[in-house]
Amino acid sequence: RGVWEGWGAAQVPVQVGDVLQRSVPEAEVAAAQARVHGGPAEETRDQAAQVGGDDFEDAKAALALGKLFKQQDRLDEALKWMEEALRIVRVVYGESDPNVVVSLGNVGAIYLRQGRYEEALTTYKQELRMARRVHGTESKQAASALGSVAQCLKSQGLYDRALKKFEEAHGMLLSLCGEDHVDVANSLGNMGELLLRQGKEAEALALQEKALAINKRVLGSDHDYVVQMLSNLGNMYRRQGMLEDALARLEEGLGITRRNHPERHSFEGMLLENIANVYRDERRLDEALPMIKKAVKIFRKTVGPESVDVGRALRTVANVLRDQGNHADAMVKYEESLAILRARYGEKHDEIAGVLFHMGACKEQAGDAAGAVANMREACGMYREMGVATVVAKQAERMLANLEARGY
Numbered sequence: 001r002g003v004w005e006g007w008g009a010a011q012v013p014v015q016v017g018d019v020l021q022r023s024v025p026e027a028e029v030a031a032a033q034a035r036v037h038g039g040p041a042e043e044t045r046d047q048a049a050q051v052g053g054d055d056f057e058d059a060k061a062a063l064a065l066g067k068l069f070k071q072q073d074r075l076d077e078a079l080k081w082m083e084e085a086l087r088i089v090r091v092v093y094g095e096s097d098p099n100v101v102v103s104l105g106n107v108g109a110i111y112l113r114q115g116r117y118e119e120a121l122t123t124y125k126q127e128l129r130m131a132r133r134v135h136g137t138e139s140k141q142a143a144s145a146l147g148s149v150a151q152c153l154k155s156q157g158l159y160d161r162a163l164k165k166f167e168e169a170h171g172m173l174l175s176l177c178g179e180d181h182v183d184v185a186n187s188l189g190n191m192g193e194l195l196l197r198q199g200k201e202a203e204a205l206a207l208q209e210k211a212l213a214i215n216k217r218v219l220g221s222d223h224d225y226v227v228q229m230l231s232n233l234g235n236m237y238r239r240q241g242m243l244e245d246a247l248a249r250l251e252e253g254l255g256i257t258r259r260n261h262p263e264r265h266s267f268e269g270m271l272l273e274n275i276a277n278v279y280r281d282e283r284r285l286d287e288a289l290p291m292i293k294k295a296v297k298i299f300r301k302t303v304g305p306e307s308v309d310v311g312r313a314l315r316t317v318a319n320v321l322r323d324q325g326n327h328a329d330a331m332v333k334y335e336e337s338l339a340i341l342r343a344r345y346g347e348k349h350d351e352i353a354g355v356l357f358h359m360g361a362c363k364e365q366a367g368d369a370a371g372a373v374a375n376m377r378e379a380c381g382m383y384r385e386m387g388v389a390t391v392v393a394k395q396a397e398r399m400l401a402n403l404e405a406r407g408y
Contacts, residue, residue, distance in 0.1 A: 055088075055092060056088075056089070056092060056093075056099075058088050059084075059085045059088040059089050059092070059099070059103075060085075062081045062082075062084040062085040062088065063081070063082070063085040063103075063106070065081045066078045066079075066080075066081030066082040066084075066085060066106065066110075069081060070082075070109075070110065070113075071303075072304060072307070073303075073304070073306070073307050073308045073344045074344075075110055075113055075114050075344065075345070076346075078110050079107065079110040079111070079114075082103070082106045082107045082110055083107055085103050085106070086100065086103035086104065086106070086107055089103055095130075096130070096133060096134055097134070098134055098135070098141075100130055100134075101127055101130045101131045101134055101135070101141055101145075104123055104124075104126050104127035104130060105124070105127050105144070105145065105148060107123050108120050108123035108124040108127060108148055108152075109148075111123055112148075112151065112152060112155065113345075114345055114346065114349065115155075115345055115346075115348060115349035115350055115351070115352075115386060117152055117155055117156050117386060117387065117388075118387070120152045121149065121152045121153070124145060124148040124149045124152055125149060127145040127148065128142065128145035128146060128148075128149060131144070131145045138172055138175070138176070139172075139176070140172075140173065140176055140177070140183065142172065143169040143172040143173045143176070143183070143187075144169075144183075146165050146166075146168055146169035146172070147165070147166065147169045147186075147187065147190065149165050150162045150163075150165035150166045150169065150190065150194075151190070153165065154193075154194055154197075155350070155388070156386070156387050156388055156389065157387075157388050157389030157390040157393065158389070159194055159197055159198050162194055163191065163194050163195070163198075166187060166190050166191045166194060167191065169187055170184070170187035170188065170191060173187055179214070180214055180217055180218055181214070181218065182214070182215060182218055182219065182225070184214065185210075185211040185212075185214035185215045185218070185229075186211070188207045188208070188210055188211035188214070189207070189208055189211040189229065189232060191207055192204045192205070192206075192207035192208035192211065192236070193208075193232065193236070195207065196236055196239060196240075197390070197391065201240050204236060205233075205236060205237075205240075208229075208232065208233050208236055209233065211229060212226070212229045212230065212233055215229055221256075222256050222259065222260060224256075224257075224260060224267065226253075226256065227253040227256050227257050227260075227267055227271075228267075230249045230250065230252055230253035230256075231249075231250065231253050231267075231270055231271055231274055233249045234246045234247070234248075234249035234250035234253065234274055234278075235274055235277075237249060238274075238277060238278050238281060241281075243278050243281055243282055246278050247275065247278050250271055250274050250275045250278065251275070253267075253271050254268065254271040254272070254275070257271060264298050264301055264302055265298075265302060266298070266299060266302040266303050266309065268295075268298055269294075269295040269296075269298035269299045269302065269309065269313065270295075270309075272291050272292070272294055272295040272298070273291075273292055273295040273312075273313050273316055275291060276288040276289075276291040276292035276295065276316060276320070277316065279291065280316075280319065280320055280323060283323075285320055285323055285324050288320050289317070289320050289321070289324070292313060292316045292317050292320060293317060295313050295316075296310060296313045296314060296317065299313055306340055306343060306344070307340075307344070308340070308341065308344050308345075308351075310340055311337045311338075311340035311341040311344065311351075312337070312341075312351070314333050314334075314336050314337035314340065315333070315334065315337040315354070315355050315358065317333045318330045318331070318332075318333035318334045318337060318358065318362070319358060321333060322358075322361075322362045322365065327362055327363075327365060327366035328366075330362050331359065331362060331363075331366075334355055334358060334359045334362065337355050338352065338355045338356070338359070341355060348382055348385065348386060349382075349386075350382070350383065350386060350388050350390070350392075350393075352382065353378075353379040353380075353382040353383050353386075353388070353392075353393070353396070354379075354392055356375045356376075356378050356379035356382070357375070357376065357379045357392060357395070357396045357399075359375045360372040360373070360374075360375030360376040360379065360396075360399065360400075361399065363375060364399075364403070369403060369406070369408040370408060372399075372403060372408070373400065373403050373404065373408045376396055376399055376400040376403065377400060379396045380393075380396050380397055380400050383396065383397075
């Protein structure tokens, strides 16, 4: 056996704390389905438990199905299979096993995607303790788990605490891997994004540019992961109002994606959506709308019509329509976005709260102050219950306070 032989470490670099980014090969999915009661992927965990004794192959089968459901944004089902994989490796190999470390990270990643931040944080802390016990306090596995804890804290808006964890993980990776390593670049990118949220724009950009340079040296300028970094950097420039620089980075990434993937690819949808947001900031709304609509079509084809990517892109469509003064059509798209995100995440998630915030802003612009207050109260209540204190959460609180001060 090995540590998830082929599963525990992706063949392309990933963000610290996010595992198993690559696609599940069809042959592995078929083998997993055959092993788990010989049925389709929709088999339940209880049915799977009827398949004889537990062994490592059963755990791999459960993991394959968990990854498949994660790719489809069917997160409740993904969580069941990831938890089943964790249960099996604990039974077969005991608690102090490298596969337990990987499995805890997989479970934590699903909780994080679902917006279940306290459960994610608890799970990632377990992963960190186990990584230190199994691999050592100064190991890549411990650094990865530290990064996962930091990502969770960042999602809750606890930026100072998150930055300390990111810095600790970065120092560890730098010592273990040297400067020219993709994991080191990832940690720089994570810190850059966090510094930007804290308003430290110059420091954030310097780190992100350094991360991009490392990945270009290590992976080559046309690597898909370089595209992801270009997208992140473009968004960073946009958030600082440096729209020409943002557009240059995003268009560079789009050119690489179209060369690497002549057929449609989800990266193209991601970049088109980001470019549409730049056009929106430039008030080029007539150009932004067809571009974001094209992104929606690409996402529907590549990752599925009910995917989180489609839900997010529909929110952007609605934002552009709102900017054009077309509040009625914007509300239709917000509702579509909300329905998809609720189906994927459940009733509580910061992205759902974000859509509710935008809906409230749209209703206020359309003269429906009472409707705006209802949406803002729901959004703020969700943020508070989840312990989220991001910039958008604070904007929602301010807008709600303003509306209530006006007597609504």
